[in-house]
Amino acid sequence: YHNFFEAAVLELYRNRSMWNPGRGDGPKPITMLSSCQVLQPISAAAAGGDVVVGVVAVDLDARSCTFSVGIFAEHGSSICVEGLLKHSWINAVSAMEAPTPRNMPMDVHRALKAVCKKSEDGEMKLWW
Numbered sequence: 001y002h003n004f005f006e007a008a009v010l011e012l013y014r015n016r017s018m019w020n021p022g023r024g025d026g027p028k029p030i031t032m033l034s035s036c037q038v039l040q041p042i043s044a045a046a047a048g049g050d051v052v053v054g055v056v057a058v059d060l061d062a063r064s065c066t067f068s069v070g071i072f073a074e075h076g077s078s079i080c081v082e083g084l085l086k087h088s089w090i091n092a093v094s095a096m097e098a099p100t101p102r103n104m105p106m107d108v109h110r111a112l113k114a115v116c117k118k119s120e121d122g123e124m125k126l127w128w
Helices: 002-015 106-113
Strands: 027-038 052-060 064-072 079-091 116-118 124-126
Touching: 002 027, 002 052, 002 064, 002 079, 027 064
Parallel strands: none
Antiparallel strands: 027 079, 052 064, 064 079, 116 124
């Protein structure tokens, strides 16, 4: 399931011009943490070749971004897998830590965070 998570987040970066995999000298995202909880086993083949992956930014700071990710069998189906993916950025040339790209928009982070809700223990939970 990590591959689905990773592909969805990297596609988000590419679509919003936050990362260009063709630029060898720019910042590069690396996975620092990945976790998932399988609620109902699913595979792309079992889903008819298509799965839907939802991505929500739940934490963003100067050096990393954490996403809550959900995998669905099709549009409108119940969630099958949910998890977290945390990315940090490194300089592709020096392999040293790099800041989060300037164009990772905070307004998008705030808008997406609106679909999260704080649980009784104070943790942010995604409401699908």
